[in-house]
Amino acid sequence: AAGVIQSPRHLIKEKRETATLKCYPIPRHDTVYWYQQGPGQDPQFLISFYEKMQSDKGSIPDRFSAQQFSDYHSELNMSSLELGDSALYFCASSLQGEGKNIQYFGAGTRLSVL
Amino acid sequence: AQTVTQSQPEMSVQEAETVTLSCTYDTSESDYYLFWYKQPPSRQMILVIRQEAYKQQNATENRFSVNFQKAAKSFSLKISDSQLGDAAMYFCAYPNRDDKIIFGKGTRLHILP
Numbered sequence: 046a047a048g049v050i051q052s053p054r055h056l057i058k059e060k061r062e063t064a065t066l067k068c069y070p071i072p073r074h075d076t077v078y079w080y081q082q083g084p085g086q087d088p089q090f091l092i093s094f095y096e097k098m099q100s101d102k103g104s105i106p107d108r109f110s111a112q113q114f115s116d117y118h119s120e121l122n123m124s125s126l127e128l129g130d131s132a133l134y135f136c137a138s139s140l141q142g143e144g145k146n147i148q149y150f151g152a153g154t155r156l157s158v159l
Numbered sequence: 160a161q162t163v164t165q166s167q168p169e170m171s172v173q174e175a176e177t178v179t180l181s182c183t184y185d186t187s188e189s190d191y192y193l194f195w196y197k198q199p200p201s202r203q204m205i206l207v208i209r210q211e212a213y214k215q216q217n218a219t220e221n222r223f224s225v226n227f228q229k230a231a232k233s234f235s236l237k238i239s240d241s242q243l244g245d246a247a248m249y250f251c252a253y254p255n256r257d258d259k260i261i262f263g264k265g266t267r268l269h270i271l272p
Contacts, residue, residue: 076258087250087262088204101257133202139258148260150196150204 047072049138049151057157058126066121066154070138076100077119078148079111080135088135094119095141126158161186163253165263172241173271179226180236180266182251188212192254193227195236198265199247207249210234238268246270 050069058064070077076095080088090103094113105111108126113119123130133155137148162185172178184193195207210218210227217225222239238245251263 078258078260080260082202087264088260090259090261093257093259101259103259135204137204137260147194147206147209148254148258149206152201152203155202 049136049149051134051136051151051154053154054152055155055157057159059159060126060128062126062158064123064126064156066123066134066136066156068119068121068136068138068151070117070119070136071140071149074138074140074149075117076139076141077113077117078137078139079105079119079121080137082133082135082153083129084132086132091121123156128158131156131158161253161255161261163251163261163263165251165266167266168264169267169269171269171271172238174241174243176241177237177239178241178268180238180249180251180268182234182236182263184232184234184251184253186232186253186255188256191256193225193234194252194254194260195223195225195234196250196252196262197245197247198250199244204250208236241270243270243272 052067078093079091082088091105093101097113111121133153135153137150139148191212193210197205208220226235248265
């Protein structure tokens with residue numbers, strides 16, 4: 046079965062650079078969630094989209110922005126990168142109304158900021 | 160505020176034995192779900208089991224089962240016949256009404272051969 050696809054799997058950037066992370070949800074899923082997991086930490090919710098509209102927002106820095114496109118894939122844009130942005134970024138997708146919207150996670154993008 | 164607490168940062172169990180991971184949570188909602196996610200060294204987040212709060216029967220998935228105590232707001236995970244592949248970080252998780260998942264800090268499970 047198709048899963049959530051995230052690209053790239055690994056990304057290395059310098060401070061103050063920009064990064065774009067992509068997420069392709071499971072086919073038919075209409076909701077996408079982004080989480081950030083720092084080293085040794087639990088995942089923290091960043092932002093979510095339902096039917097291409099932002100549905101909820103967590104502790105996402107103003108330097109970060111995200112959107113969901115017409116094909117339901119989502120991109121997380123991160124500007125003015127800081128060392129503290131180094132983390133594993135997960136995307137998850139769900140289908141609204143299906144089993145309390147179980148979220149299926151991608152393999153994550155590991156971002157390293159040098 | 161909704162919170163999820165895992166009081167055991169690390170646990171070890173002998174292969175083929177049974178281990179229980181603890182989790183407590185706090186919410187004012189009456190209808191909700193609870194999940195356990197497994198994160199192996201690959202860092203993939205894998206859904207292990209879920210429990211619906213309105214169901215009294217504890218969820219079971221093969222060797223994985225939960226002990227759900229709604230009044231006590233307790234949601235422990237029992238792994239029977241532990242296998243080497245069960246070694247991972249386990250996160251107890253609560254999706255709030257906005258479907259934002261709140262994770263516990265995790266329990267790292269070691270399987271001893």
